[in-house]
Amino acid sequence: MPHNADLVCDISQELPIPLAANFTCKAGEVLAVVGPSGGGKTTLLRMIAGLTIPKQGRIQCGDVLWFDSAEAVMLTPQQRHIGYMPQHFGLFPHLSALDNVIAGLDHIPKSERKQRALDWLERVNLHGLPNRLPAQLSGGQRQRVALARALAREPAILLLDEPFSAVDRETRERLYIELARLKQQLSIPVVMVTHDIHEALLLADKMMLISQGKMLQQGQPFEVLSHPNDEAVARQMGLRNIFDGEVVEQDVERNMTWFKLGEELIISDSAPPLAKGQAIRWVIPNQGIRFNAISSGRLCKSINKLDVMIESVLVMGESSRVIASVIGIGSILNADVPTHLVEKLALQTGVQTTIALKSEQIHILNTP
């Protein structure tokens, strides 16, 4: 089977559901396909697997052509030799964990199957559980059996459909670490479908945003998060601080743009081609906002200072969501602040304080 082979996919269709995607996933790379439910993520994964046939396009893994509508090439899932982990794992309920893994090993001699399956169950930390039925395993254990089954095949690519959605938070975080560790050992393309941006940021080398069947943006996860192409991408990435502005000045050499939010002057460390006086939309992530300590006046030397009134503080474990309105403008800002800082800075509902927007995190959006 071809290893160290890149996956190249360029497909499109209008019916039965519209879907268009064009991407490459290199061997050893994890590509996260991110988007809302019903956006076409699972359909895309099923097309790569050969479970659904796209109307047009081409899918190639290394030198092997899997699908080509022009040349009428259509390899079955069996011929593609993939490792696929469906959302609910797809374990055969009447077979033990061991037999589930063996079920994917038809391509190797019968005498080697059991040992290979046991080795993989060991690798995913399922030592001592090979004879249990899926119903006798926890969600995390089931997920690992499914992963072992997919990987034991030594597949050309690994496809994961919402791999962490069916397990509890604690298990999920343990599995993140396991997948991150496993990622270093794999030399195949891994395509992971998820609706969770944080999962993509944590595990993926590359991410592709997809919504209503359209590919919105692809790139390195932090690049997409910090430089969304447009407002649709920004909203999909969960960015809430999206505002109007008006360009005052640009210095292309220093890569800076000055613009107005109401009457306040804001500086951004980016200079896309814009005209003076042009209306823009701009975004800043929740983490790009700093709060002033009431007593210390810590932000006195900062730029992009705004006076705000705190509307609410929502403690979410180690981090807190502070929602504040800009005084005199009314724009609502969402900021994620470590909870210990919220306490230290005495941030409470009704408190007036000053914030500073980090100029390097202000991103001016492309307008259609």
Next chain:
Amino acid sequence: MDWQALLLSVKLSSFTVLLLIPLAIIIGRGLAYFQFRGKSWLEALILVPLVLPPTVIGYYLLVGLGNQSFIGGLAEQLFGQQLVFNFSGLVIASIIVNIPFAVQPIQRAYETIPIDIRDAAACCGMSRMRIFLKVELPMVWPGVLTALVLCFSHVLGEFGVVLMLGGNIAGETKTISIAIYDSVQAFDFDSAGMMSLVLLLFAVSALALTTSMSRRLGGLNATQR
């Protein structure tokens, strides 16, 4: 007790389930897995024997399989015997009448197999036949067993269609239900009572088994989710 009629009924039931169950697996699987134009009509057609009086079905089969019909004529030409008033005709009639009893439980069982499992089986590299034998059949077997028990017991007690199509020929078309009717007509209530008790016991056992199978199927599906 008419042992010959009981044996004939058992023979008729056995032939019917042997021929009908594989056909029902194909139809039930197709209806569960595939969407196609006219599916609702096909499903309605399969259910028709449930709502039509047996005499009406018997009448149409008598007309459709009789010597004057295309099928009846062809069978006589090929095998040298007519389908009506004959055991082979009863088998065909029993298959048609019992299609809903066979297809429905199998279709329902197939519908409970999550798409994730079907996808995973294909992506495990298993051939279609291997998927059927190793994954599908073990998962739908309670449905298959339910279909088998329902059809067997239903054929055993079939009266209207058998009388219309087969008449009352001892050793050929006289089943246990016909024998009970005959006994009552002849005021032989001891014999009728004994044969009725045999059918009653069989029916209760069959239904108990079916209920137990359905529960098992429900339990199995719950663990898959």
